[in-house]
Amino acid sequence: MKTKKFVIPLTENDVLDIKLTIQKNQIIGFALNFRSRISEVWYAIYRVDTAHGYLHEQRFWINPEPIHLPRFEGMSIKYLFNFFIDEIKKNWKRYRNYYEEKMKFR
């Protein structure tokens, strides 16, 4: 089993990190991690991954606790990957705003 890592800068301050787990030239798992630089510091904002045998996401503006996503069980890795890429595409700016809002109340 090996991994391939991809870093996709969306802007100078927003990055999507992708880690793919590969076995016999097949992708068997992934992790999508969206992070932002806010006031010169990088923060993890949103993460979804298939590690530990189940799909889960972390919404760091709420808390870092993994949220299990059972409704996606049985779906193919490629379908899930594309689904969550679309989710990040649609929502990353909103997620970053939520995180910045949370920081104001710390």
Next chain:
Amino acid sequence: MKQTEEIKWDTIKRFFDNVFENPNAFPDNTVIFTWDEKELSRLFTKERLRLIKTIREKKPKTIKKLAEKLDRKLSAVSRDLSILEGLGVIKLEKKGRKVKPIIIKSILIFPLISIKPKTIEQYEAQKIRL
């Protein structure tokens, strides 16, 4: 603007369609830029490109040595390294007190053509300048 965003994400998705087809054909560590020309030239300034080239070719052991090779101020080099590190372009390897800048990733650039509409007059003026 919205169209440019769509093109960016479409490029990312098409790239990963290919990765899913044959993952072993791709490098282990890759940075992917799907930026337009303006964004790319703002990040990859002449000085930063020189910095990347120097790390790749001269392999300086510390940031101070890199700054010396570039004949630039340490603070300016450190600032550029911090920006490039955050975007995954370079890595800062810490060994005790020393920090060595290295490049371990393949860097792929998918430049997006500016789709900002121009008037025919603007287009002609640009052609004449060329």
